[in-house]
Amino acid sequence: MERVDEVARAVSERGELVLRRRGDGALELxxxxxxxxxxxxxxxxxxxxxAALDAVLRxxxxxxxxxxxxxxxxALLADExxxxxxxxxxxxxxxxxxxxxxxxxxxxxxxxxxxxxxVRDVVMGQPAGSLDGILLDVDNGPxxxxxxxxxxxxxxxxxxxxxxxxxxxxxxxxWSSSASDTLAGAVRDTFGACAVRPVPVELQGRAETxxxxxxxxxxxxxxxxxx
Numbered sequence: 340m341e342r343v344d345e346v347a348r349a350v351s352e353r354g355e356l357v358l359r360r361r362g363d364g365a366l367e368l369x370x371x372x373x374x375x376x377x378x379x380x381x382x383x384x385x386x387x388x389x390a391a392l393d394a395v396l397r398x399x400x401x402x403x404x405x406x407x408x409x410x411x412x413x414a415l416l417a418d419e420x421x422x423x424x425x426x427x428x429x430x431x432x433x434x435x436x437x438x439x440x441x442x443x444x445x446x447x448x449x450x451x452x453x454x455x456x457x458v459r460d461v462v463m464g465q466p467a468g469s470l471d472g473i474l475l476d477v478d479n480g481p482x483x484x485x486x487x488x489x490x491x492x493x494x495x496x497x498x499x500x501x502x503x504x505x506x507x508x509x510x511x512x513x514w515s516s517s518a519s520d521t522l523a524g525a526v527r528d529t530f531g532a533c534a535v536r537p538v539p540v541e542l543q544g545r546a547e548t549x550x551x552x553x554x555x556x557x558x559x560x561x562x563x564x565x566x
Contacts, residue, residue, distance in 0.1 A: 480515030
């Protein structure tokens with residue numbers, strides 16, 4: 340049996356968070372016993388960032404839903420065009436672990452502004468037409484939720500609110516652990532089209548495929564939304 344060392348543990352109203360070091364050296368985050376991410380396979384988090392950066396000419400201000408182990412934020416900060424990254428993270432202990440150095444931090448970069456709270460509230464707090472990109476990596480996707488209340492994040496009502504906060508040519512990019520016609524349809528209904536990018540990964544010796552879904556705001560449509 341592989342040795343696993345617990346690094347940190349916390350309990351919130353949403354359940355138990357465990358940070359642990361696997362025998363292969365990888366740092367792994369689990370929520371309510373469900374594997375969420377590790378620092379060994381980070382290609383899909385990095386693609387989430389690059390897909391948004393590649394789609395926008397001037398990605399000055401972006402919002403990331405879900406801090407996790409910081410790999411999406413780190414990829415955004417590597418682009419000098421990015422001037423501000425607003426990070427919404429509902430679990431204060433995830434932020435604390437990073438601030439305390441338990442997890443390698445991306446929070447010391449002056450361009451990062453963390454807001455502890457539900458991503459829906461953080462998005463709703465942004466002015467209309469103020470963001471070049473919104474990147475959502477909050478849960479495993481609509482078909483395999485860690486936290487059931489996150490289902491609203493993948494529905495048209497919230498995606499329309501995201502759309503309203505994008506500048507002209509802004510993009511919404513959403514990570515999912517599995518293919519989802521539900522998510523593709525919601526993005527399509529909100530933006531008129533949905534680009535889907537499969538991401539083959541090797542997860543602890545198993546071949547898996549993650550997915551990135553993207554909707555783009557048409558030029559001149561900033562701050563508008565479908566009803």
